[in-house]
Amino acid sequence: MNDDFARLRADYLVRLRHALRGVSRDTALEIEREIAGHIEDAMAARPQADIGSLLDVLERLGPPETYAPDLGLYMMVDRGYRAWSVRHMVGSARFWALSTAVGAIVVLIFGAMYAAALAVTGAGILRLALDVIGNGAWSIPAPLHAVPTTALVIGGPAALAAITVLLRWFIGQYVRRARPGPWSDDDGDWPERAARSVALFALVGLTLLAAAAVLAGAARLEDGGLVLRLRPPTAPLSLSSVVGLVGLLLYFLSPVLGILTASRQRGSDEA
Amino acid sequence: MGSTQDEERHKDAAKWQAQMRRGTLDLCLLAILSRETRYGYDIVQALSIGEGLVIKEGTIYPVLNRLSSEGLVAAEWRPSPQGPQRKYYRLTAAGNARLARLRAEWRAFVDDVEHLLEEDAG
Numbered sequence: 054m055n056d057d058f059a060r061l062r063a064d065y066l067v068r069l070r071h072a073l074r075g076v077s078r079d080t081a082l083e084i085e086r087e088i089a090g091h092i093e094d095a096m097a098a099r100p101q102a103d104i105g106s107l108l109d110v111l112e113r114l115g116p117p118e119t120y121a122p123d124l125g126l127y128m129m130v131d132r133g134y135r136a137w138s139v140r141h142m143v144g145s146a147r148f149w150a151l152s153t154a155v156g157a158i159v160v161l162i163f164g165a166m167y168a169a170a171l172a173v174t175g176a177g178i179l180r181l182a183l184d185v186i187g188n189g190a191w192s193i194p195a196p197l198h199a200v201p202t203t204a205l206v207i208g209g210p211a212a213l214a215a216i217t218v219l220l221r222w223f224i225g226q227y228v229r230r231a232r233p234g235p236w237s238d239d240d241g242d243w244p245e246r247a248a249r250s251v252a253l254f255a256l257v258g259l260t261l262l263a264a265a266a267v268l269a270g271a272a273r274l275e276d277g278g279l280v281l282r283l284r285p286p287t288a289p290l291s292l293s294s295v296v297g298l299v300g301l302l303l304y305f306l307s308p309v310l311g312i313l314t315a316s317r318q319r320g321s322d323e324a
Numbered sequence: 325m326g327s328t329q330d331e332e333r334h335k336d337a338a339k340w341q342a343q344m345r346r347g348t349l350d351l352c353l354l355a356i357l358s359r360e361t362r363y364g365y366d367i368v369q370a371l372s373i374g375e376g377l378v379i380k381e382g383t384i385y386p387v388l389n390r391l392s393s394e395g396l397v398a399a400e401w402r403p404s405p406q407g408p409q410r411k412y413y414r415l416t417a418a419g420n421a422r423l424a425r426l427r428a429e430w431r432a433f434v435d436d437v438e439h440l441l442e443e444d445a446g
Contacts, residue, residue: 087364087385087411094365094410115380124386131393 058104061111062092069117075148076125077141080132084124088114130224142224155248158255159223159308166216166305174209181206219309226312243315251311254303261300268293349387351430354415354423357397363410364388388413396422 069088073081095110096102129145132138146163149156180202200208269291303310356362356370367388368381391397396419404410415423 083411084385086409088382090363090404090408090410091365091368091381093408094363098365098369113381115382117382119380120382120386124389127386127393128389131389 055104058102058107061104061107065092065111065114065117069121072117072121073125075144075151077129077144080125080128080141080144084121084128088117145224155252159251162255162305162308163216163220163223167213170209170212170216172209173205174213177202177205177207177209223308223312226316247312247315249311250314251307254307254310254314258300258302258304258307261296261303263300265293265297265300268296348430350391351423351426353387353391354396354419354426357413357415358420358423361412361414363404363412367413391419395419 066085066089069085070081073084076084091114092107092110095113096106099106099110126145126148129141129148132141146160150160151157184202352371353367356367362370364385365381368384371384388397388399392399392413395416397413398416399411399413401409402412
């Protein structure tokens with residue numbers, strides 16, 4: 054085995070590692086180990102262990118960029134989904150957010166929902182503690198003053214549970230429908246279709262939110278620049294508040310709506 | 325003009341072949357694993373009959389992983405006679421049941437198509 058041979062093999066494994074960047078370490082190592090073993094086995098089956106044989110083995114295996122990201126993401130998502138492994142859930146969220154724009158949107162949406170639910174839960178616990186130990190230096194945010202303590206304490210964890218159920222459904226749809234396969238370019242474009250639908254719903258939601266802000270006078274162009282003015286809505290059922298609410302719902306429900314739309318498209322295509 | 329039409333026909337045939345392969349890959353993989361426990365390269369070799377059921381060998385791993393996550397196939401690392409450990413795949417009871425169902429469906433499908441083709445030829 055000469056230097057070129059070793060370098061060629063090492064280069065392929067470096068490309069594989071690069072394609073798995075962001076995948077959790079144990080998952081990436083397992084994939085790398087299996088692919089390295091495949092190369093070893095294929096070379097052992099050749100009459101000569103020369104560079105020509107290695108080139109042929111790597112050519113047959115295919116570029117790692119074509120199969121490794123799908124495999125890595127699928128393995129992490131699957132482990133997070135089936136084993137309820139928080140580490141793999143967080144890992145796949147990070148990998149997805151970093152690898153696609155739509156992944157970033159979905160992770161941001163679920164992140165915002167979790168942050169809001171955690172804030173409500175925290176406020177409920179804080180209010181409960183303040184009720185027990187008396188008023189101290191801490192206080193809960195003003196918008197939550199009017200909400201009863203019981204509603205905060207029950208509503209926060211209930212929202213957390215509901216978001217987790219929604220997230221698990223979302224991941225489950227991905228696991229069930231993304232179905233990685235050797236000919237995904239021909240027919241298995243569900244992930245791309247779902248991604249496009251998610252992005253479209255999120256974009257429409259954000260556009261409606263921006264339109265609502267303009268209608269309410271909270272955002273306007275002055276002297277060539279955008280001026281934002283935060284103020285409470287004057288009428289709860291004004292056009293701007295309805296448009297804003299629809300926009301907010303579309304934005305936050307875009308992962309679910311996107312998946313449902315892509316699945317319906319696939320169903321009608323198959324029919 | 326003629327060559328463009330030939331290219332179109334070739335593309336259509338290739339797409340149809342790819343769809344057939346895609347549709348039957350699960351059945352072939354389950355059938356291969358029903359005979360014995362196998363590792364990745366070994367499975368690829370078993371699939372390499374005729375023109376081959378796999379275009380690029382690396383793409384078999386995401387499929388094996390999916391079958392494993394569906395509980396149809398179980399995987400475990402074991403020492404190999406050559407030295408380094410290999411990931412071996414075997415069929416589970418659920419995989420056996422799925423194979424029996426797919427096999428029956430495949431045979432019925434082939435019979436129907438054969439019947440139609442014979443009628444057409446006659």
